Amino acid sequence: MGLFKYLSGFGGRDMAVDLGTANTLVYVRGRGIVLSEPSVVAVDARTDEVHAVGMEAKRMLGRTPGTIRAIRPLKDGVIADFDVTEGMLRHFIQRVHQSRFAHPRVVVCVPSGVTGVEKRAVEEACLGAGARRAYLIEEPMAAAIGADLPVAEPTGSMIVDIGGGTSEVAVISLGGIVVSQSIRVGGDEMDEAIVNHCKIHHKLLIGQQTAEEVKLELGSAAPLAEELKTEIRGRDIVSGLPTTVMLSSEEIRVALDEPVAQIVAAVKDTLDRTPPELAGDIMDRGITLAGGGALLHGIDERLRGECQMPAQLADSPLTCVAIGSGRSLEEFEVIHRVNGRRSSVGLG
Ligand code: ADP
Ligand code: MG
Numbered sequence: 001m002g003l004f005k006y007l008s009g010f011g012g013r014d015m016a017v018d019l020g021t022a023n024t025l026v027y028v029r030g031r032g033i034v035l036s037e038p039s040v041v042a043v044d045a046r047t048d049e050v051h052a053v054g055m056e057a058k059r060m061l062g063r064t065p066g067t068i069r070a071i072r073p074l075k076d077g078v079i080a081d082f083d084v085t086e087g088m089l090r091h092f093i094q095r096v097h098q099s100r101f102a103h104p105r106v107v108v109c110v111p112s113g114v115t116g117v118e119k120r121a122v123e124e125a126c127l128g129a130g131a132r133r134a135y136l137i138e139e140p141m142a143a144a145i146g147a148d149l150p151v152a153e154p155t156g157s158m159i160v161d162i163g164g165g166t167s168e169v170a171v172i173s174l175g176g177i178v179v180s181q182s183i184r185v186g187g188d189e190m191d192e193a194i195v196n197h198c199k200i201h202h203k204l205l206i207g208q209q210t211a212e213e214v215k216l217e218l219g220s221a222a223p224l225a226e227e228l229k230t231e232i233r234g235r236d237i238v239s240g241l242p243t244t245v246m247l248s249s250e251e252i253r254v255a256l257d258e259p260v261a262q263i264v265a266a267v268k269d270t271l272d273r274t275p276p277e278l279a280g281d282i283m284d285r286g287i288t289l290a291g292g293g294a295l296l297h298g299i300d301e302r303l304r305g306e307c308q309m310p311a312q313l314a315d316s317p318l319t320c321v322a323i324g325s326g327r328s329l330e331e332f333e334v335i336h337r338v339n340g341r342r343s344s345v346g347l348g
Helices: 004-008 082-096 116-128 141-144 185-203 209-220 248-272 277-283 298-309 322-332 332-337 339-345
Strands: 015-019 023-028 033-038 041-044 050-053 068-071 105-112 133-138 157-162 166-173 176-183 229-236 242-248 287-290 311-313
Touching: 015 082, 023 082, 023 322, 033 082, 033 322, 050 082, 050 229, 050 287, 082 116, 105 116, 105 141, 105 298, 105 322, 116 133, 133 141, 133 322, 141 157, 141 166, 141 287, 141 322, 157 248, 157 277, 166 248, 166 277, 176 248, 185 209, 185 248, 209 229, 209 242, 209 248, 242 248, 242 332, 248 298, 287 298, 298 311
Parallel strands: 015 105, 105 133, 157 287, 287 311
Antiparallel strands: 015 023, 023 033, 041 050, 041 068, 157 166, 166 176, 229 242
């Protein structure tokens, strides 16, 4: 089959895309993850021409002159700006292309809560970006595969994927999602909570980027062994002038409490709806955390405390969705050949 793969002329270029609200990762069959960039596009406001994509465009967020707009085309886990999403996908796909003439098959990961219309939009963006065919895989399934959970076994595994715009909670058994919940709360909501905190408690205006930096430096969901402080710059609401303010990890934890509590509530609610046998399995193995938000300090501890069961981070929270989608790609022919029996693996 390996030989057939190369003879058929496209195997090496098939790819899997984790189209996230915060970051897009591309996995190329046989090569692994080849690209990981913020899902941001800078567009010329007059001509709609794309100026920059990814990291370069992210640096422009909140810093653009009137003629350039830095856009995050995915919001809350769905495509908010179809044309810009398509342009971004095309840019990323072409960047990893080995040949301009190849039209790869692309597996794309979408949040489990998206509607049929939104799924169609993702497919069309891929086809518009040069893919020969697009297949969708549900994000919790990809995350669970990437985290090495025994998804195909008759045992319950719980995955919690905390991304930029959404958090997804799912219980998987026998290759299918048994119960799941997707909430439109994730890392972005945490950044916004920090922006609001600074506005209310320090009369300080800061941008989303600064808020994210504060979150990475000071953010936590449970007390730290050593509480931290950092100085940040922003604009004083009263005087309108630039100023600096000292922030503590304790106050940021309080600011983050609302989004964190919503994520914890989603996990509890999903556990509530989990059939007892599977709940017992999860008790044994624990909850696995994926996505960038899983890196928030103490979120695992918080879940252990509130859900009364073990919880641990996946080996590589930021890449496990891309790796899981990629693994489904490596097994593509297998899945395809026995499609009737294995369609439950999650490719739809
Ligand atoms: P998506 O799948 O939606 O693109 P990711 O899984 O890539 O999202 O996660 C991105 C989110 O994770 C961002 O909101 C980012 O701020 C957050 N994040 C990344 N690292 C950390 C960290 N160390 N602590 C808290 N949040 C983090
Ligand atoms: Mg994600």
